[in-house]
Amino acid sequence: MFEARLLRSSILKKVLEAIKDLLTQATFDCDDNGIQLQAMDNSHVSLVSLTLRADGFDKYRCDRNISLGMNLSSMSKILKCAGDKDTVTMKAQDNADTVTFVFESPNQEKVSDYEMKLMNLDLEHLGIPETEYSCTIRLSSAEFARICRDLSQFGESIVISCTKEGVRFSASGDIGSANIALAQTASVDKEEEAVVIEMEEPVTLTFACQYLNYFTKATSLSPQVQLSMSADVPLVVEYRIPDIGHIRYYLAPKIDD
């Protein structure tokens, strides 16, 4: 028996928003520690890694490891039926071919359950090595979303260049070019608005705008985002989900042939 309950459905709704444009289907691997999801987009350019720890749920029970293969657009349709303040419970029997979502209103006066067919997904899993990155940049997630959106107007790629002085995002194309430079902040009133850079070596890498914009669908999950870069390896865009886990997106760079 698997059962996971969240007091607020909004977390799960936001998680779905953060992955559903990038992935059509994915397996939720559930064990004692919580729920893990790892999946590549259809073009195998990026990889999503989601962790929701058992201790972040209000109730969590997983008697046997279970993999729930889900169609994400169907799951998203179901989660849209939950009110933001509803409690959500995901349930599946061992070896089940369906998963059930139960939504309960705060006063318990409305209880809905939705049963969804599971899919047998034979997806490739990748081992992600522990990596020391040359640069890590922490900034407001809303600011990062804004930068990606603004620069997307200029071209298909964004160049991210990180030095000790700051981080620079650039794009160029038919209409011209754009550069946004962020300096490391000296002091801020709100911690989540700070730009914090840790740099061992300067790094400049080029990435596809389209994917960066997909990743920013996670903005509402966290006030801050962390970018980790090293030369010639995938960028990591990490959103920490308060009290329960994180979502990490890995994006392969564009490299000069």
Place this chain on the structure above:
Amino acid sequence: NIKQKGITGFFTKL
């Protein structure tokens, strides 16, 4: 000539 790399080449297949 800048080309988009695939992600699989950077990680090990399990």
